[in-house]
Amino acid sequence: MRFDGREANELRDVQIETNYLKHPEGSVLIQVGDTKVICTASIEDRVPPFMRGSGKGWISAEYSMLPRATEQRNIRESSRGKVSGRTMEIQRLIGRTLRAVVDLELIGERTIWVDCDVIQADGGTRTASITGAFVALTIAVNKLYEEKDLSSFPVKDFLAATSVGVVPEHGTVLDLNYIEDSQAEVDMNVVMTGANEFVELQGTGEEATFSINDLHELLELAQLGMTSLFAIQSTALGEIVERIGK
Amino acid sequence: MRFDGREANELRDVQIETNYLKHPEGSVLIQVGDTKVICTASIEDRVPPFMRGSGKGWISAEYSMLPRATEQRNIRESSRGKVSGRTMEIQRLIGRTLRAVVDLELIGERTIWVDCDVIQADGGTRTASITGAFVALTIAVNKLYEEKDLSSFPVKDFLAATSVGVVPEHGTVLDLNYIEDSQAEVDMNVVMTGANEFVELQGTGEEATFSINDLHELLELAQLGMTSLFAIQSTALGEIVERIGK
C-alpha cells in the first residue's frame, strides 16, 4: 500500500472538465489527484517564420505554474526575466508529442497554441498537461474542422501520458505523486497513442540506474494506466470521439 | 439598460470561494461576472532588504493573466522576458492598497506575498484582484494570528475595489465589464475601506476629460458598490470577520 492508499498499479482519480474557460477554442481543467492543470488550445491564423509557405500547420505549447501551485512559493518566470530549463523541457515535450498525433497538413497554415497552466501541483504535472492538452486540442480542432469544413479530421489517434517509477520500499509504481516522485530512484514519463505505440519515453535515474528488466516492468505498468486514461478522455470528448482517426 | 441587462448602479454577480487551493496559507477564487481571478496569500519568514531590521513586515503583490484569459491570446510575460508597464502598475496598486489596512508591525519581519492570477478576463481584473486578495490575505493573516499568538489582529479594516466610469449612451455606470471599459470616456478605479475612507482613487480620461460634478456622481456610485462588496467579503470570511479591526 502506497502513502495515499493506492495499489502499485493504480492511477490517481482523474477528472476532466471540458469548456472550462469562455474565450479559448478548446479548454479543460484536468485533475489528477491533487494536481490541477488548466489546458487551453488557441487557433491563430499564421505559422512561425520557419513554417511559412509550407502549407502545413504547427502546434506550439507553453507550460507554467502559478507561484503558489507548490508547497513553497516559486518566483514567477516573468519576474526572473527568463524561462527555466525545466519549463522549456516540458513545453517542448508537450508540443512534440501532440504533433505526433495531428495531421499538420490538414490544419493548414495555422498555429495551435497549447497553454498548460498548473494551478495546483502534486507530482505528474507534465503528464497531466499532455493528457489534458490532448482533449483541449481535440475540441479546438473540432471547431476548426466544422467551421472550415476540412476534408478529414486532423487528430489521428488518442494521446495520453503518465509516469512510472521505482520508489524505495514500494518498488515499481504507476502515476507517482509528489512524495513518491521526490523519493524515486527511477522516474519515467511515457507518452503513448491509442494504438499502443510510444511517442516519447523518458527514463531517468538521478543518482541511480535501471536494468532492462526494470524497464519491462515499468512499461507494463504504463500500458495499464494508458488504457484508463484513454477511456476518461473518451468520456470527456463525447461525440467528437467518433471523428478521431477518421 | 446596459449590454448585460444591469442597471447603471448594479454590480455584476460576485462570488468568492475560499480555500480554493491546497498549498497557500490563504486562497480564493473570485468571480465578478465573467472575470475570474485566483488570489493567494503566502507567508514568508523574511522581508525584502530595504525592510530588514525594521521589525516590520511587508506585503508584496504580483499580478498576471493566463495567455488565453482574454479574447485574443496574449504572449506570456515570461516569454517576452519582461513584465509590462500595465502589469507593474497593477501589482504596485494591489500591494499599496492592502498595506493601508494591515498593521505591518504586528506582522513582524515577514513578507506576505499576494498573487493574483486572472484565469478569465471580462473587465475589472484589477479591482476584482484587490477585493479577492483582501479575503485571501485575511485568511492567511488569521493563520499567523493563531499560530504565532499575535497580540492583536493585524487586519484593521475591510478593503474592496470597484470601477466606475462614463460610457457613451449609458452615462455614469458602476462596475464596468470589458465592452463598457473599452468604450468608456472616463474610467475610475476606487479602493475604499470599511470606514468609507478612500485608499486610492485613480480617474483617467484617455481622450476625454471630466468635471468636478462628474467626479461626485462617480464617487456616489462607487460608494454604493462598496457596501455590497463588504457584505460579500464578510460572508466569505465567516467567523474571522469578528477579528478585523480588533
Add this chain to the structure above:
Amino acid sequence: MRFDGREANELRDVQIETNYLKHPEGSVLIQVGDTKVICTASIEDRVPPFMRGSGKGWISAEYSMLPRATEQRNIRESSRGKVSGRTMEIQRLIGRTLRAVVDLELIGERTIWVDCDVIQADGGTRTASITGAFVALTIAVNKLYEEKDLSSFPVKDFLAATSVGVVPEHGTVLDLNYIEDSQAEVDMNVVMTGANEFVELQGTGEEATFSINDLHELLELAQLGMTSLFAIQSTALGEIVERIGK
C-alpha cells in the same frame, strides 16, 4: 509656514526656458523649485504598429532620471537592463494625459516622442514633466502646423499638473517638495485642462486613508495651482498661445 517658507496654498517658483536644446522640434528646461527637467518633443513620420493605417497620430512619452539627480546616486536603468515599475507608471501617465488635449487625427500618421529627463529632483518630478512637456509638445506641434499647413491647430487646450497632499503638522498643502512628499500621508497628483476639467486624478494613501472632505480640500488647492501654471505656460509659449484650441 512650510519647511521652505511657503504658505500651504503656494506653488514653488516655476521657470520654463523654451528652445533649450538645438536638435529637437520642441524643448524646454522646466524648473519647479529645485526640481529641473529637460522636456523634448520629437516628431517621427510613422506610428507604432497598432496604429498603422488608422490615419491618426500617437504621442509616446519616456521618463528618466540622471543617476545623480537625487540625494543618493541611483543605478541607471540601462545598467539594470530594465525599466522600473515607477518609471513605467510615470511615462504612461505623461503620454496618456498629453493625448487628452491633442487631436490625433490632425497630427496624421506621426508619432510625437516626448522625453522627460530629470536632471535634478526635489519632489514633483512627474507633475513638472507634464507641465513642461505640454510646452515642448506645443512648440513641436506648432512647427508641424506651419510646415505641413494643417487645417486646424492640433492642441485643443492647455494641460498642466501639480501635486497636493496631507502632510503631518502642515495639513493640506499644494506642490509638495521632496521632504513633504516623503512624509505625506496622502499624496495626490492632479492633471487638468485649461477648461478646469480633470484629465487624471491619482490619490494615494500609502499607510493612511482620506475622506470625501479631504478630497474636496485637496482639489480646491490643486485648482488654485493650475491657474498659476497655465499663466506661466502662456508666457513661455508667447504668440503660439493664440492658436491653442483654435
Add this chain to the structure above:
Amino acid sequence: MRFDGREANELRDVQIETNYLKHPEGSVLIQVGDTKVICTASIEDRVPPFMRGSGKGWISAEYSMLPRATEQRNIRESSRGKVSGRTMEIQRLIGRTLRAVVDLELIGERTIWVDCDVIQADGGTRTASITGAFVALTIAVNKLYEEKDLSSFPVKDFLAATSVGVVPEHGTVLDLNYIEDSQAEVDMNVVMTGANEFVELQGTGEEATFSINDLHELLELAQLGMTSLFAIQSTALGEIVERIGK
C-alpha cells in the same frame, strides 16, 4: 549500406585526445566522425546555494556550439541574450547523467563544472559530449583524488552515450550522423554505465511512433555501441581506469 558506408550496427570512428587544453583540471577533444567537441572539467571549491552545508559536491554542465559548427551559421546565444530550450535540455542531461556515476559525498563541497563546446557538428553532439565529458571529468577527479588524498575514488563506473534510431530505407541504425538524424522517424539517446545499466533513455518520435518491438531492437544496437565506447574511454584514460569503481 548507410550514406557514409557504415553497417547499421557500426559506430563512426571515435577518437579522444586527452589533456587537450592547458588550464582545465581535465580536458579532451572528442571526435565522433565529423562531430568534434571540446570537453573540460573544472573544479571549484564551493557548491551552489541549494547544496551549501550538505557536505556533498555537485556537477554542473554547460553546452554550447560555435556559431559555425553547423552548415548554416547560428546566432550566438550570448548575442540573443538567452540560452535556447534545446541547449538547456542538453546541459541538464549531461549534468544529470554524470552525477549518476559519481559519489558526490566523496567530492566534498566542491562543484565540478563540465563544459562541452561543439566546434564542429555532424549529429550526435549531445552523446559525444557525454562520452567525452566522462573522460575529462575522470581526469579532473583523479587530480582531486591525488591532491586531497580522498578515501576512495569518486567515479563509481564508466558512463557513455550514443544514439540509435529508425531511418527510412535503412531501418534501425546505430550512431546517427546529421543526415540520418534529420530524416529519422524515431530518435533515441541512450546513456549507460559500464555495468550495462541505463542512466537515461530518451526516445522520441517527432511525427511518428514506435512499438515495444522497435524499442527492443533499438536497445540491442545501443548496447553494442556502448561496449566499443567503454573500450575507447579506457584507452584514453590509461592507468586511471584501474581506480574507477574502487
Add this chain to the structure above:
Amino acid sequence: MRFDGREANELRDVQIETNYLKHPEGSVLIQVGDTKVICTASIEDRVPPFMRGSGKGWISAEYSMLPRATEQRNIRESSRGKVSGRTMEIQRLIGRTLRAVVDLELIGERTIWVDCDVIQADGGTRTASITGAFVALTIAVNKLYEEKDLSSFPVKDFLAATSVGVVPEHGTVLDLNYIEDSQAEVDMNVVMTGANEFVELQGTGEEATFSINDLHELLELAQLGMTSLFAIQSTALGEIVERIGK
C-alpha cells in the same frame, strides 16, 4: 577655413560651469562648441567586489546620451534593455584615463562614480566628457580631502582629452565637430596629462589608413589643444588647482 570658420589648429569655444547640480559631490556642465555634457562625481563608501580588502579606491564611469541629444532621436538604452558596444567602450575609456591621474590608495576603499550625460551632441562627446569629468572629479576629491583630512591630495596631475583627425579637403585638424567627424578618414582621440604624457591614444581609420608621418602631425595638433584645455580647467577649478600634484 573649416565649416564653422575655425583654423585647422583651433579648438571650439570651451566653457565649464562648476557646481551645476545640487546633490553630487562634484558636478559641471561642459560645453565644447554645441556639445554639452553634464558630468558628476559621486562618492560611495565602498568598492566593487574585486577591490574589497585592497585598501584602495576605484573610479567607475558611466556615459549616456539623452534620446534627443542628436539630430535623429535615439532609442534609450534602458528601453532596449542593454547598453551598446559604443557606450561601453566610452565609459571604460573615461574610467581608465581618470584612474591614471588619481592615487587610488589615498582615496581609501571608496568608489567615485563619474557620470557623463550628454544633453546635446555635436561631435567629440567622449573627449568633452573626459575633460569635464576631470573637473567634477577634482571638486569631489577636494571635498573628500578636506572632510577626511587626507594626508595628500589624491589628484596627481591634470587630465584632458581632445580629438584630431584627417578630413578630406581640410587635412589634419584639431577638435572635430560632428560634420568633420562623419567625414574623417582618420579619427584619433588623445588623452594627456598636464606633464604632456599620453594616457591613451586611439587612432582609427574606418576605411582608410595613416602613416607614421600623419601620426606625428596629428599628435602635434593634439598637444596644442591640450595646453588650452588645461588652462580652461585651471580657471574652472580656482584655488583647488594649487593642490593638484601636491
Add this chain to the structure above:
Amino acid sequence: MRFDGREANELRDVQIETNYLKHPEGSVLIQVGDTKVICTASIEDRVPPFMRGSGKGWISAEYSMLPRATEQRNIRESSRGKVSGRTMEIQRLIGRTLRAVVDLELIGERTIWVDCDVIQADGGTRTASITGAFVALTIAVNKLYEEKDLSSFPVKDFLAATSVGVVPEHGTVLDLNYIEDSQAEVDMNVVMTGANEFVELQGTGEEATFSINDLHELLELAQLGMTSLFAIQSTALGEIVERIGK
C-alpha cells in the same frame, strides 16, 4: 631575457592551420605561443538593415572565449545574458580593422561574419584574432571571388596585429604574453597593413603614462613584428597571396 626566454623584439611561435573546420567558407586555427583561436569566416547573402540598398557589403565580427580558456573559469556570456564591455570592444575592433583592407563594393550586398573563438588564452587574444581572421576572411573571399567571378579581388592588402608594451624590469617588449600583459605599465595594440600603414593604434596606460619617445620605441618594435606576421600569413594562404591587392 623575458620570462619565456624571448628577446625583447621577438614574437612568440606563430602557427596558422587553414581549413580547420568543415562547414565555414574560411577557417583557421591560429596559435601564438599558448594562445589558440579558431577564426571562421561565413558568407551570408544579405546585409544588416542600415546597409540595405547601398550595393555594398559588410563585415561583422564576433569574439568569445571558452569558459576554461583561462586560468580561472569564466562564466559564459550566454549564461550572464549579456556580452561584456571588453568583448564588445574587441569585436568592434576586429570588424573595423578588417573592413579597412576589403573593398566592400566588390563584395556586393553580402555580410561576411567573422567569428573568433578563443579556446586557450595566454595574452594577445585580440591581436591573434585579427591576424588569424585575416587569413580566414581571405580564404572565404577567394571562394566568393571564384564562384561569383568578381571583377577584382576584394582584399586590397595584408592586415595583421600585435601588441607592444612597457613591462617593469624588461622595458619595451614585443608580443606580450599573459604574465607580461598583467604587469605592463603601457599596453599598445597595433594593427597595420602590408604597406606599413596604421589601421588602428590603441595605447593605454592603466595607472601609468607614456611619452612621445616611448611611443616611437614601441612603434618600431611593432613594425618588426608585422614583417614576420605578414610572412606567416603568406605561407598559410599559399597561392591566394598572388591575388591580394590585384
